[in-house]
Amino acid sequence: MTVFFSQLINGLSLGSIYALIALGYSMVYGIILLLNFAHGDIIMVGAYMSWFVMNQLGLGPVTAVCATIIVCTLLGVVIEKIAYTPLRSAPRISLLITAIGVSFFLEYTAELIMGSGAKVIPAYFAPKTFYVGKVPVGLTSIITLVVTVLSMLVLTFLVQKTKLGKAMRAVSEDMDAARLMGINVNSTISFTFAVGSALAGIGAVLYCCSYPQATPTMGSMLGLKAFVAAVLGGIGSMPGAMIGGIAIGLCECFVSAIGLSAWKDAVTFAILIIVLLVKPTGFLGRQVQEKV
């Protein structure tokens, strides 16, 4: 039973990281219907940033966390301005291919600059283990869970209760109508990218707490898993991304726990296929009427 609860916590903390990244995916998809495949690689850049600040500059973890989030946010906005804005009216497939291109660009640039070996990210805080009854709970897991839930709450507040959130919802509903209503569509989209990328920055920090190595390709599988999580929960839906992420995390952990670790990814993607067959919009996705 102790092992079961430990695995549950492992699954929840892994799932929270997927969820945070899936949120970024979902937000961007919700507003311009773009699968931003470069999203995972923003996390990679964030991880290197943490390494750079703590290992190379020798600064403290607080500075590293701030620098990571700021760099990720700026990177997201810059990518949007340079790569996606010129393609606003292009066919969606062009955007998608561009996103894949940006992803490769980031990966190979990182490999060129940093080399293909892993860089070890120093610990942000001293590892500590608490015991709930007999179940060991790592400080990392607790922080991961708490930060994810907080981010989720702040994000919900932002989208539902603020002016900017209202603008975001309006743009995602109908871009042209929103423009006619006097909403600055370009800055709203940029803001969405900024928030999504900031979430990626937080995700990068949490990821590095649990898995303290940065490699040039670390973002690609992570991004794919988060994409699966977003689709599973219903892409475009924020609670959906959360549910999808946690579901994938738990699923991976329990598949590994029963000794089928080699099948972990296969099970994850099989779930994706089944969900798409049975309920193409995901758990919480909206049924969208095609406009004629």
Add this chain to the structure above:
Amino acid sequence: MKKMITRRNFLAAAGVVAAAGVLTACGGSSSSAAASGAASGAAASGDTIKVGVLGPLTGDVSVYGQAVVNGATLRLKQANEEGGINGKQIEIISMDEQGDPTQAVTCFTKMCDQGITALVGDVTTAPTLAVAAESADYNMPMVTASATAESVTYDAETDTVNGNVFRATFTDPFQGVKMADYACQKLGYTKAAVIFKKGADYNEGLAENFVKEFEAQGGTIVDQESYSDGDVDFKTQLTSILGKGPETVFCPNYYQEVGQILAQAESIGLTVPFLGGDGWDGLEGYATAEQLKDSYFCANYAKGASADFESAYKAEYGEDYPNGFAPLGYDAATTVLYGIQAAEDAGLEAGSDEYKQAVIDAIAGGTIEGLTGTFTFDEHHDPVKSTAILTYIDGKPELKEMF
């Protein structure tokens, strides 16, 4: 059957060479500097003994190839500086096979055309297997520094030994057995768990043999966990291991993954010492002193074991020896020189069939005094030698003892 494949490889390789403009395919260089360097008078071409040195000098695995080739070249140059073999200088013919089996065979046949009488190489397993198959036709004495797969020297299916092939490194199964013996006999562990990467010969080879030997020694394997290539999350497996309460965990994986595993083990409260194989070489940059406390791993060569070699390497190449492959390359060259010495003493003509056979016979029955220990060869042409067992003092690897 085997022969046919060999021929086909050869033809394919020949085709590649032809297509690439015959001579440019191999980034080869005949190191005349070695022959002329310290040589006094005996550098006339008839008086030299040509030795091939083959390895990936560029490409993904060049970090190993360069180390092996540098180590081997250093040894051969030293032999020349000491006056050569019975007064004859060694002429080094080194080529770059870029980590590619086809390219390796091409380079090898080119070396044969240039008249080598023995080969130090190849470095990684796949090209070494290709060259080993080809070299049988020439009965070319061949000593690989670092290819650990059993099939390089011995085909278990047909129970045949590749008569002309030897290796300087210990094999994967051997490491697993050694670490199990060490854990039982020296460290007194009775309950161990194993975590290894599935689908990789190296990791599986070590793990399987550790399990077999540990149980044969009377210990209990409480849990065996595995993961797949590319995984970064090991907490699930480690949590299962923690639940079974082992005294130690055998973790025969490469250092980057071991670093992840140790960090995650610490975060879930699994604090027992870990054991590993030579894939741990370089781990100290990826784990903290606390995580490495009381951990042991085995290696061919422990840093500091031969100050002469390390300073000579630095003097020759302007940098510290990069990893354990360099001393193995050095030992592979020592092995080849040992064989050549015997053939020269017998007064045979370099490059002839009798000469090659004499080299092979001498190595098979010889005792080599290398940097990685003094070794002989068993019936499978694997070295019989002791292993360096290393532990960590303040997070830095230190030689504990030879075992």
